[in-house]
Amino acid sequence: MKKNRIVAGLLAAVVSLSVLGGCGKTSEAPVKESEESTQSTDNGGEIALRMAWWGNDSRHQATLDAIKSYTDANPGVSVKSEYNGFASYQEKVTTQLAGNTEPTIMQVNYDWFPIFSRTGVGFYDIYQLKDYIDLSQYDEEFLKLGEIEGKLNGIPLGKNTLTLIVNKSVYDELGVQIPKTWDDFVAAAEKFPEGSYPLVVEPRLIIYIYLQQKTGKSLLTQDNQLNYSEVDYVDGLKWYKDMVDKGVFGTREDYLENVGSTYSSLAQNQKFIDGQYAGTMEWSGALDAYKQTLESEGQELAIVPMPQIEGSKVSGTISKPNMFFTISKNAEKPEEAAKLINHLLNDPEGVKLMALSRGIPASKVAAKTLEEAGMAVGIVKEATDLGEQIVSLPQMPNYDNTIITETFRQYDEAFELGQMSLEDAAKAIYTEITDALSTLN
Amino acid sequence: MKNRGGYLYILPWCIGVLIFTVYPFITSLMLSFTNYDLINPAEFVGLNNYIKLLTKDTAFLKSIVATLQYTILTVPMQLTFALFIAFILNFKIKGINFFRSAYYIPSILGGNAAIAILWRFIFRSDGLVNQVLNVFGIDNVAWFSSPVAAMFVISLLKVWQFGSSMLIFLAALQEIPQELYEASEVDGATKLRTFFSVTIPLLTPTIFFNLIMQLVNAFQEFNGPYLITQGGPLKSTYLSSMFIYDNAFKFYKMGYSSAASWILFMVILTFTLTLFKSSSKWVYYSDGKGN
Numbered sequence: 226m227k228k229n230r231i232v233a234g235l236l237a238a239v240v241s242l243s244v245l246g247g248c249g250k251t252s253e254a255p256v257k258e259s260e261e262s263t264q265s266t267d268n269g270g271e272i273a274l275r276m277a278w279w280g281n282d283s284r285h286q287a288t289l290d291a292i293k294s295y296t297d298a299n300p301g302v303s304v305k306s307e308y309n310g311f312a313s314y315q316e317k318v319t320t321q322l323a324g325n326t327e328p329t330i331m332q333v334n335y336d337w338f339p340i341f342s343r344t345g346v347g348f349y350d351i352y353q354l355k356d357y358i359d360l361s362q363y364d365e366e367f368l369k370l371g372e373i374e375g376k377l378n379g380i381p382l383g384k385n386t387l388t389l390i391v392n393k394s395v396y397d398e399l400g401v402q403i404p405k406t407w408d409d410f411v412a413a414a415e416k417f418p419e420g421s422y423p424l425v426v427e428p429r430l431i432i433y434i435y436l437q438q439k440t441g442k443s444l445l446t447q448d449n450q451l452n453y454s455e456v457d458y459v460d461g462l463k464w465y466k467d468m469v470d471k472g473v474f475g476t477r478e479d480y481l482e483n484v485g486s487t488y489s490s491l492a493q494n495q496k497f498i499d500g501q502y503a504g505t506m507e508w509s510g511a512l513d514a515y516k517q518t519l520e521s522e523g524q525e526l527a528i529v530p531m532p533q534i535e536g537s538k539v540s541g542t543i544s545k546p547n548m549f550f551t552i553s554k555n556a557e558k559p560e561e562a563a564k565l566i567n568h569l570l571n572d573p574e575g576v577k578l579m580a581l582s583r584g585i586p587a588s589k590v591a592a593k594t595l596e597e598a599g600m601a602v603g604i605v606k607e608a609t610d611l612g613e614q615i616v617s618l619p620q621m622p623n624y625d626n627t628i629i630t631e632t633f634r635q636y637d638e639a640f641e642l643g644q645m646s647l648e649d650a651a652k653a654i655y656t657e658i659t660d661a662l663s664t665l666n
Numbered sequence: 667m668k669n670r671g672g673y674l675y676i677l678p679w680c681i682g683v684l685i686f687t688v689y690p691f692i693t694s695l696m697l698s699f700t701n702y703d704l705i706n707p708a709e710f711v712g713l714n715n716y717i718k719l720l721t722k723d724t725a726f727l728k729s730i731v732a733t734l735q736y737t738i739l740t741v742p743m744q745l746t747f748a749l750f751i752a753f754i755l756n757f758k759i760k761g762i763n764f765f766r767s768a769y770y771i772p773s774i775l776g777g778n779a780a781i782a783i784l785w786r787f788i789f790r791s792d793g794l795v796n797q798v799l800n801v802f803g804i805d806n807v808a809w810f811s812s813p814v815a816a817m818f819v820i821s822l823l824k825v826w827q828f829g830s831s832m833l834i835f836l837a838a839l840q841e842i843p844q845e846l847y848e849a850s851e852v853d854g855a856t857k858l859r860t861f862f863s864v865t866i867p868l869l870t871p872t873i874f875f876n877l878i879m880q881l882v883n884a885f886q887e888f889n890g891p892y893l894i895t896q897g898g899p900l901k902s903t904y905l906s907s908m909f910i911y912d913n914a915f916k917f918y919k920m921g922y923s924s925a926a927s928w929i930l931f932m933v934i935l936t937f938t939l940t941l942f943k944s945s946s947k948w949v950y951y952s953d954g955k956g957n
Contacts, residue, residue: 316915323704340918341705420791481811482791486898495790627916635901642811644900 275328277307279314284582291578295568329562333549336625345373349552352377357563359571362588370546379549383584386544386612391504394524407532414472422475426506427488429633432461441538443618458651477641509608510547510584516604541617585609632657698925703918715925729909737884740824748828752835773829782893813902820890831876838872870949885934906930
């Protein structure tokens with residue numbers, strides 16, 4: 226019947242329309258870790274606040290407990306908590322900010338500032354609230370990392386340092402000392418069976434550490450220009466590939482087969498659990514997951530101080546503020562939000578409940594409180610202390626910008642898989658990052 | 667007058683379409699002529715996004731090529747497979763309902779995160795697939811680091827979800843009048859001849875319908891590459907939908923990404939219209955007027 230055809234046509238038309246609505250399955254896919262939840266401590270108070278953060282279950286619980294201790298003491302205040310995993314959090318907050326429906330207090334990542342608050346007016350200026358938040362607890366230089374054009378957009382909660390970790394049990398079994406220098410790593414790699422590697426790391430980050438040591442400069446200048454030349458990139462990529470050939474770093478093929486095209490945590494990876502990936506590099510705040518994985522396998526994790534290349538100009542690895550608390554620019558009662566933040570970050574009661582859920586706190590009184598209570602222990606503390614002993618150069622927020630990281634990933638992959646020559650890859654990375662930076666400023 | 671109640675029944679659907687399809691549809695068209703990062707106000711740039719996408723952006727053109735490869739690879743395989751299984755399930759076998767449900771299960775599971783992780787697990791270097799290959803004396807295949815193999819892996823996930831096409835084929839197969847089969851048997855036609863001369867011609871409207879639906883679906887595929895290969899290696903499985911997603915939610919180029927989805931829409935529309943045009947040549951409608 227003719228009707229059949231018309232119906233089929235209409236149906237097909239509707240289905241093809243959905244590509245434009247961003248419909249299809251697009252919107253439900255990126256929820257890998259979206260245990261999205263809300264919890265309200267509504268006690269009929271007239272001051273209603275909303276607070277949003279990302280994290281894992283232990284961070285959620287610690288934060289909820291700390292917020293509850295505040296609302297218990299301040300019956301006039303009720304707080305609605307909105308929390309989920311990292312992957313879907315940024316998308317959620319971005320759309321909320323775009324629609325002016327954002328929470329009063331938001332946990333924000335360092336590299337989001339250039340997007341959310343290019344000229345410093347995207348968030349409430351916390352300097353205006355210094356009567357409610359004790360800013361004197363923060364190192365002045367460190368606090369300034371949350372400043373954009375003279376306005377304090379966010380309070381940095383702590384410092385994240387890139388740290389090398391190795392599976393000590395693997396070394397014990399092979400009868401090899403844990404390496405201290407890159408030469409030690411090369412020597413150790415010879416003892417590793419095929420398919421096993423001393424380190425599996427994200428090329429971009431280890432190459433930036435190498436270039437930082439070589440040049441004494443971090444990736445970007447204060448006004449967002451590239452500090453490294455094309456020659457530096459050639460040198461960095463060559464060094465990395467050389468280490469891959471010597472068996473220190475895992476091959477790209479192996480990573481693609483067993484982890485993926487993009488870089489992600491290895492804490493739950495089968496090859497890490499099996500000891501075939503005998504080490505990696507991770508932000509200090511995220512080390513606990515690795516330690517727990519190995520402990521449940523009866524193995525031991527050890528931190529390795531970052532090796533120095535010959536003629537190194539700075540000792541440091543890369544460090545950055547781990548995350549910020551910000552206040553919405555549309556907040557009706559910003560001072561109430563500030564009081565809650567002060568309770569979570571600087572009040573001994575809140576601090577003890579927050580514990581190490583966001584790393585070792587940058588607030589002096591918080592660090593002291595946890596120290597005295599014997600709560601500042603474990604691998605995160607160890608890594609943070611190690612990070613304090615070395616010089617680390619300040620990173621600009623854009624060093625982690627997705628366009629820039631993706632550019633690097635793409636050409637490094639082509640180079641490592643032999644699709645591009647060393648010179649072409651370095652040139653493409655250098656030119657395209659320079660271009661991208663010019664559109665970001 | 668008596669029809670008014672009917673409108674009430676379709677009202678929820680209409681509201682849904684207006685809010686979730688028509689509104690985004692119009693908005694994305696307007697956004698495609700702007701630079702918009704979600705936070706700062708949109709800035710009108712005319713046709714710049716389209717010009718850049720079509721003339722300068724090799725990543726986008728590559729993603730369109732990858733999408734075409736993916737579509738050409740998956741749609742015929744999926745339809746053939748769906749028809750084959752539907753044909754078998756059309757026989758009167760004991761416990762047929764169990765098999766019919768069992769074959770539909772992959773479509774329910776679809777490309778969700780758990781399946782994607784399972785897929786990664788069975789194709790990893792010492793995963794199940796390679797172990798089986800080893801038993802037959804075949805060397806390990808690098809499923810995720812070779813562009814061709816990676817495309818094959820995500821295509822397989824798509825073909826595996828043949829259930830809905832299969833059900834539609836099954837329903838159509840049962841519609842075919844028994845007399846026609848009897849007549850061809852009397853005429854001494856072989857089983858194969860009957861299949862190609864009786865079954866297939868009568869199925870063409872259904873084949874056409876499934877073809878359009880699967881084609882449109884394949885062009886929009888996102889879950890497989892996003893969850894399993896993340897578009898790699900070397901962007902070989904970086905389909906257009908991933909390009910659109912990355913530009914919108916990773917790079918915050920909403921306008922650019924909207925323009926890319928409009929180009930993809932045009933590509934899909936062209937394919938669909940061409941198929942509709944061609945249908946008069948090969949689709950048989952039993953009213954006899956289907957020219």
